[in-house]
Amino acid sequence: MKMSGARLLWEALIREGVEVVFGYPGGAIMPVYDAMLDYPVKHVLTRHEQAAGHAADGYARALRHRRKVGVAMATSGPGATNLTTAIATARMDSSPVVFITGQVSASLLGSDAFQETDITGITLPITKHNYLVTRAEDIPRVVREAFHIARTGRPGPVVIDLCKNAQIEEAEWSWPERVDLPGYHPPEKADPQDLERAARLIAEAERPVILAGQGVLMSGAMEELRQLAEKLQAPVAMTLLGLGVLPASHPLSLGMMGMHGEYYTNMAIQHADLLIALGMRFDDRVTGKLETYAPHAKVIHVEIDPAEIHKNVRADVALLGDLKAVLQDLIPLVEPKQPEDWWDQIESWKADTRRRDILYRNQPGPLRAAQAIHDLWKATAGQEVIIATGVGQHQMWTAQYYKLEQPYRLITSGGLGTMGFGLPAGIGAWFAHPEKEVWVIEGDGGFQMTQAELATAVQEGANVKVVIVNNNYLGMVRQWQELFYEKRYSAVLMHNPDFVQLAKAYGIPAMRVTERGQIPQAVAFAREHPGPVVLEFVVEQEEHVFPMVPSGVSLHEMIRRPAGEVVSR
């Protein structure tokens, strides 16, 4: 049957299982918005295209276990360029999102027509792949390929730039039976010889550490990870994006590794004789200085992306494939272990860490962000909650103190570190799980980058509880200036609006929290009101996130928390 390109697009999107689209209309995409009215999809109108992109990303991340693809849509020119930060964010964190942009008619390409930008050119280095579509008849095939590329292998964003003539012209509907991408073959199962070599390295190891990344979540290999760790009695350190792959309360969990990882976690990595890296990419934020990283360790690197092997850390054995399949093949080849001396050592590092933890210090005075997040965790733990964060100190304290017991609960911009990600990503996550409660933890700086999305949350009745951790500073930058620039504060102080009044202007119930004791009450307040609620946590202004490995410094040479006397919890 013949139909317009715009209808072909929606037919194809429906075929791909799309239920929700986040976007913002404009001239070059109007045929698509018009046709949309005839299809059973929910469109969420954000207040900025960047937010539409983050929302689609948050949606996809909240449904990683179902390999769901997020969809964001915008017009040509400024609409498309406004998406770029969201595209780059999705790319760095391997999030499967299809971005659909309008484009001027094919006959006008390259003429600087009104609202023409070369968005396939601009996004080439920040997408997994992209398409410029000039003919209606190509639309179903391109959609099919785009979703396939976005969700398989190492997931990532794909841009489809649709010329306006292709949206209007009519073509025959035809759905390709299978995708025909002769140059695209993500690896699936590891080579048996490499598996044997990995098993041998594991047998020889006395001080193994498992490094678990987001790949475990994407492959849904939590059970296999647990089996391997328990069989080897190996400690498991997680990347920021990997948090939740093993419950924080699991005895083998070492929590987060890297720049703001705990002392015992990084010490374990530096003293390990074997690193088993699962679906992680040795980012500089997790390795510190590469030359001195894990100097005694052999490395087994399990990855689906061959281009990650030897990129930062040389692998002694690389196992290429889907993590779940690789671990299923590997586990039967390894013998159980009991590295008791290794655990004695780790426990002594742990004890030394505990002594310094600010949770155990009950100082009077202003609210401390780390304690506030700890208390928020206490008040919401064990419930159906998703956390979405901004970027900065509050993000690191969330990673440290919001103890995740389940996978797929933390949504945060790791690789790109995009401030303002929290609120729109949280709204997207709520559309993935409308039955759940989403807690957005944002900084006062980052919140103001995308605060207009409060209106989106109101319009959609999204159950997002927004915590603004207000230190009146771009806290993380301030911390670096204090530590590494002799406290010369440059452009970090923020004169903020009254956040409670601001929320009320949107019709959102809001409450200010200034003392630790108010937190349970604030959480109860948030829950009494269905839909969005804003809580402002007014916190101590000049706090540090510790421990901290300054950039370019060895992982074991971290700045630790000051050792203080333990008073009470």
Added chain:
Amino acid sequence: MNPNGPRPHIFIAWVENKPGVLNRVASLFRRRNYNIHSLNVGTTQDPRVSRMTIVVDIEDEKAHLIEANLYKLVNVLDVQDVTDRPAVVRELALIKVKAPPGQRTEIINLAAVYRANIVDVSPETVTVEITGAPEKVDSLIDLLRPAGLVEVVRTGHVAMTRGMAAGHRHLPGANGHRPTV
């Protein structure tokens, strides 16, 4: 020479014959700030497949990453780093030199030694066409330099591995990723 330092690496890439593919390949080098010595694109026996020969100054360990990243591009069918493999590497050059009547014979004799052809003659100049290994092209250009080079154009390398074994492994299977270790 520093054994770990950069040296010219020759990559062959089989790519889908589609718009924008050259840009995707070039972008990989540009974002890493590598300077491409030469990049040659042409057709193959299969009209859907183009073939690129890319020469880049690069460290050996980086070359592995470039190979893996090229392979990762959706439109790239296969890649080989043939730097250290038995391969035929050729280049074509057109060299226009000053050739007043008195010097012409010498230039023509030189060209003959190199099995180069004279493809154009004017009252002032002679144009020599040479095909051969890049070093051979270099050396002819050096010899002609004293006569006075007017214009030189080189195609850049084209390369093909020797024998049957190597070459484009057609359509790798479901697990046809390149071994990297």
